[in-house]
Structures are given as structure tokens and as C-alpha cells.
Amino acid sequence: MRLLALSPYVLFTAMAASPGAILNIPFSIPLFTPAAENVAQLKYVVAHFMVGNTYPYGVEDWKKDIVLAMGHGIDAFALNVGREDWQRERVQDAYTAAAGTDFRLFMSLDMTSIPCGSPADAEPIQHYIKTYYHHPNQFRYNGLPMISTFAGEGCLFGTGSPNEGWTSAIKGIGGMPLTFIPSFFLDPAKFVDFTVMDGAFSWNSGWPMANIAANFEMDEQYIRGLGGRTYMAAVSPWFFTHYGIDSWNKNWIFRTDDWHLCRRWELLIENRARVGIVEIVTWNDYGESHYIGPIAGDQPNSQAWVNGFDHQGWLPLIQYYIHAFKTGEYPTIVKDQVFMWGRLYPKGADASDHVPKPNNWQWAEDNIYVVVLLTGRADVTLKCGPTKHEVTLGPGLSKLKIQPTETCQATVTISRLGVIVVDHNPPGHRFTTGPPSYNFNAFVSSS
Incomplete structure (x- = not known):
């Protein structure tokens, strides 16, 4: 989510002590400050950020998110921008907030929103490129400012093919070469026709697309199709969206059981030599329940399944x-x-x-998932009502789960020699057999 590259991020800065930041890190990480210029041999982790959810944001709001992300090893935000004019102002605030830090930003053009049929449609995209090309907080990869997309595989910009269209739109700007790593929803075998691409981002690699456990098969297809160009993989902790036919008519889950977040990261770590960048999906997409940052800004009418379901407990993991x-x-x-x-x-x-x-609801499992990080041998008890799992574990990372059968409060204790050293009893984690609504979002906590 290794080779012997140094860690290219600053774990803590003076800003990282700001209120609200989750910085109680249960492991030791050596401090390392990257050079001003990103270099491709280093590994990067970025987070997808929905600018469309930031209408009420100001510079200070961006600073809080940036400090929190930096404090947990994230190098940059991929700013998902649409066609609305006000989003330009929020992007400007984001770059202002990042100034003076080692945090980086880059555009992820949402081509489900931005038109791309005529040559004139390229002008707003070029505006972003020109405005932030030389900004010190612009994320650079292979020595060049990077730009990405969500979709856009059919964009022509008035030319005869998408490859020509994107070449004219973003690589025809004199003196401003770019690293272009889009998320095109294509058969990777067709990447050979897209010489404009310097790599590709596999958005859907973040979750299994069927009722199966996480695997590396889609990643393998992308890597083969890229033929040596950069591969950017997705990692995502969850997926649930619950919009009715009177709204966006999006109502389904992806399979994210069996400690999916951990298993996906472990796959990427095993194959890290072939993965240049990992993009976390997402920092703040509340509507699809895969946010890891604070619930802030505007929600896209997702309050019914998001409010009360904070996911920041995942950040230290x-x-x-x-x-x-x-x-x-x-x-x-x-x-x-x-x-x-x-x-x-x-x-x-x-x-x-x-x-x-939601569609695919049968894929879900009624488990409570636990990960423990232990400094040494300890007794661990996971309990909810009469259902419990007791085990003695050695040092390191271990995974546990139980399936409760009645309404109960979930708890975990870690003890040594009969003395409890961790008693995790989050008041909100109450499994209830009578749901008030069809909420398949995850409740997340950490001790």
C-alpha cells in the first residue's frame, strides 16, 4: 500500500501538533526530508481528494487536512476537479495552504464532469497546468509536474482520436512538458495506442470487482499493458453508496471484508518493485464511504450513512x-x-x-474485524456479547474477527501476565440486530 529506497516523507512537522490531528503512532519511523525535486526511483503515496466537497473550505481548512495527511506519510493530494468555476478558488486555497511544507498537490481531472469534445474545452485544463506548473508544491514525477484524470478515455478535443486529443490538450503547451498518468477505463491491451500516457492509474484495482478476495490480477494486466511505463495502483478501505432512484441511483457495495484494507496493502508491498505510486481512494468521498480523512466540508447528500461513522481510526494503520x-x-x-x-x-x-x-449485499459478512500491533507476546480478547475470541499472540501485526449474533458492545483487551495494558471499548461500536436503515458503512476506531 521492499527495495531499500528511503522513505520520501516527513513524519512530523511543527504544524503536525495542531489540534485534531491523529498522531499517536504505535511504531518507530526514521525522520527523512525529501529533496525539493521528486525523483521517480522513490515510492509515493497520494490520496484522492474530492474538491467538489469543499465548497465551504478556506485556507485553514485545507491546512488541517494537509497536516493530518502529512503526519501519516501521505505525500500529496490528487485534487479531483470538475467543471464548476468555484472549484478553481478552492484549488488556489489548497496550494496556498501547502506553501512552506513538503506536501504536494496535483490535478486529477474529473472527465465525467469536464467537457472534452472541442478544442476550446482544453482551455480550463490548460489554465490549471499553466497556473501551477512552477508552483513549489506541485507534485512532480519523473522530474515533471504530474497530471491525472478520472475517466476521459473517449476525449477528442476536436481531433480524430483520444490519443491525439489529449496530446493537443495537455502536451501541446510549449515549454511545459508533463507526466500524464490518467485513470482511463480501458482494456489495458489498448494502452499501446495511447502514446500520450506516461503511465496509468487503475482506479478499480482498489476493490475486488466480484465476490472474491483481493488479488493482484488487475494490476498485472495494467503492468503488462503499460510496457514499462509507470503504474499507479489504488488502495481503498471500503465501498458503500446508497442513493435511490430519486437521486443519483447508486446503491451497491464492493466486497471489503476479510481485512480488505490490510490485504490490499500487503499485495502492493509484495509487488512494490512494479508499482511507482499508490493512490488512496479516497480522502473525502463520503458518498461512496471510502473516506479516511475527517468528515468536513459539504457532503453529497450522504449524511444518512456517513454521520457518526468517522474513519480516521484507519490512518495510523x-x-x-x-x-x-x-x-x-x-x-x-x-x-x-x-x-x-x-x-x-x-x-x-x-x-x-x-x-x-444495496446491490451485492449478499457479499457482506457480519464480522467485526480487528488488527492488533503488539510489542511483545500478549493475550488478546475480542468480544461482543456472548461471542468472543481469546488468543495468545506474539509481537507484530495480527488479525482477528468474530461474528456477533445479538445486539452487543464490541470490545478488545490486550493483557500481559494478567494485567490489562489496552482496553478498547469505543462507545459507538454497538452491533445492533434491528437496523434503522440499510447502512453498510464501516464503523472504525483505534485505541
């Missing part, structure tokens, strides 16, 4: 994996810690909800 991806070595654990997540309601229970159960 993600940082543990980020360090391993970047350096090739897992960090030394210096503090016992618990991470716990899961759905709060049984998948098969009926609820009073004007939107029906």
Missing part, C-alpha cells in the same frame, strides 16, 4: 503500511494498539428505508 511500501521494511512497533471496524447491522436484517438494500 495506513501509515504502518505506507512506511513498508516506501522503504521495503515494516516499521518497528513501539506501542500496543488496536484497530477495529465493521458494519453495525446484520446484512440480512430488514429496515424501514425508502432506498432498498
